[in-house]
Amino acid sequence: MGLIVAIDMDAGFCRRVRAALEGIADARVEELRTLADVSALIELREPDILLIGPSIEAVQALDLCESVARTHPSVTVVLVSADASTDMLRRAMRLGVRDVIPVDKPWAEVSETLIAALAEVVDRTQHPELDGSGKPSTTSRVVTVFSTKGGVGKSIIACNVATALAQAGANVILVDLDLQFGDTGIMLDLKPDRTIFDAVQNYDRLDADMLRGYLVPHKSGLQVLLAPIHPEDADAITVGRIGAILGMLRELADFVVIDTAAAFDEVVLAAIDASDTVYAVATMDVASIKNTRVSLQKLGQLGYDDGCTRLVLNRADSKVWLDAAEVERSISAELVGKVPSDRLVPRSVNRGVPVVIDSPRSAVAKSLVELAERIRTSESEVTGSVT
Numbered sequence: 215m216g217l218i219v220a221i222d223m224d225a226g227f228c229r230r231v232r233a234a235l236e237g238i239a240d241a242r243v244e245e246l247r248t249l250a251d252v253s254a255l256i257e258l259r260e261p262d263i264l265l266i267g268p269s270i271e272a273v274q275a276l277d278l279c280e281s282v283a284r285t286h287p288s289v290t291v292v293l294v295s296a297d298a299s300t301d302m303l304r305r306a307m308r309l310g311v312r313d314v315i316p317v318d319k320p321w322a323e324v325s326e327t328l329i330a331a332l333a334e335v336v337d338r339t340q341h342p343e344l345d346g347s348g349k350p351s352t353t354s355r356v357v358t359v360f361s362t363k364g365g366v367g368k369s370i371i372a373c374n375v376a377t378a379l380a381q382a383g384a385n386v387i388l389v390d391l392d393l394q395f396g397d398t399g400i401m402l403d404l405k406p407d408r409t410i411f412d413a414v415q416n417y418d419r420l421d422a423d424m425l426r427g428y429l430v431p432h433k434s435g436l437q438v439l440l441a442p443i444h445p446e447d448a449d450a451i452t453v454g455r456i457g458a459i460l461g462m463l464r465e466l467a468d469f470v471v472i473d474t475a476a477a478f479d480e481v482v483l484a485a486i487d488a489s490d491t492v493y494a495v496a497t498m499d500v501a502s503i504k505n506t507r508v509s510l511q512k513l514g515q516l517g518y519d520d521g522c523t524r525l526v527l528n529r530a531d532s533k534v535w536l537d538a539a540e541v542e543r544s545i546s547a548e549l550v551g552k553v554p555s556d557r558l559v560p561r562s563v564n565r566g567v568p569v570v571i572d573s574p575r576s577a578v579a580k581s582l583v584e585l586a587e588r589i590r591t592s593e594s595e596v597t598g599s600v601t
Contacts, residue, residue, distance in 0.1 A: 217244060217261040217262055218235055219244050219256075219263070220246070220267060221247070221251070221270060222247070222267025222269050223270075224268075225245070249270070249278055253281075256282070262332075263292065263331055264289050264292070266294065272297035275293055279306065292311070294314075294316075295314060296316075304483055312457075313452060314480075315452070327452060330417050355469055356460065356472065357489060357490065357491045357589055358489040358492045359372040359472065359473055360474055360482070360492050361502075361505075361506065362478045362506075363505040365497075368473065368474075370401065370559060371493075373388065373473070374569055374570045374582040375471060375582060376471040378586035378587075379471070380436040381435070381571075382590060386436050388437070389439045390410075390439065390441040392474060393410070393475065394445040394448045396441025396442075396473070398441065399430075402438060403566025404438060406440050409440045413439070417458075420458075420459075421462065422462040434568070453481065453483075457484050469589065478509060486513070493551075495526050497528050507545045525547040528553045529555040550588060551581065551584070553585070558573045558578060570583055
């Protein structure tokens with residue numbers, strides 16, 4: 215095993231890093247105090263892991279991350295920081311930082327994250343056929359269904375689209391990343407015998423094959439990674455672990471569909487960062503339209519301005535003195551799906567049967583199947599909006 219470099223002006227922090235890691239897989243920990251020391255050392259000996267401690271200011275830490283990503287992309291970077299803002303997390307993810315740990319987290323969690331990073335480095339060393347992320351390259355696609363406003367039908371759309379993809383013959387995994395209050399299990403009538411929390415409990419030895427055992431099968435052929443049973447269990451699922459798990463899931467499926475919480479936090483950003491396409495869900499009311507527009511503008515500010523976002527309008531036939539074209543212009547996003555209102559939807563939710571199975575001939579089911587077909591086919595080959 216190679217070198218772990220910990221940089222922090224606090225010698226006590228570095229000593230704790232040494233105590234946590236040295237001796238595991240023959241790891242060696244070297245302590246540094248200044249950014250100049252890091253630059254000099256990296257030119258002489260490329261470390262396997264660079265840990266940037268909390269005494270390094272966020273701006274300087276991110277500049278260092280950018281420099282390392284540019285000149286030594288194989289180095290795994292973990293950042294412990296007092297700044298856990300959305301902008302900071304987003305930039306860190308873009309620079310390939312494995313994990314950003316808030317400084318107020320318990321040391322046990324910091325230690326666990328470092329040990330997991332070390333395990334990934336060991337695995338990458340033992341399997342040189344893997345790429346720089348530690349995962350084989352793949353042609354699978356990851357899509358996130360997104361809204362920061364609750365009650366817009368986001369989870370219903372995610373469950374039905376994933377089910378429709380599976381019914382069309384695709385190998386599909388649905389991930390419930392509403393880690394505190396996910397409802398995917400209820401909507402699909404699945405028992406939470408295994409969840410993402412259970413997978414994280416074995417994170418130090420988790421790989422794609424092992425992760426497969428935590429997926430819960432649905433009768434449609436869909437595989438589901440369920441949210442934790444207890445809201446407090448969400449605290450154990452860090453951003454770095456989410457990114458790694460989503461990478462493993464890419465190896466197991468043609469499509470990974472992610473249902474997120476109605477929030478704009480680091481978990482949602484981790485999902486979006488791992489996605490090829492983001493489907494933002496809005497409804498025909500001013501509050502939802504405003505919320506969606508602001509959310510997509512924020513994503514653009516964070517670097518998602520490359521056309522990866524799409525707009526899905528739920529309850530699109532609502533008679534509220536608005537039409538779909540007005541919503542599309544207001545939000546400034548491509549409208550790719552219009553899902554009508556139907557009392558069949560709440561009935562299907564209460565029964566735990568997706569409406570695409572429960573009432574396949576209904577207009578609402580057909581609109582969801584069409585959206586799934588758009589996702590399934592290459593979007594560059596699809597013209598016009600789903601109606």
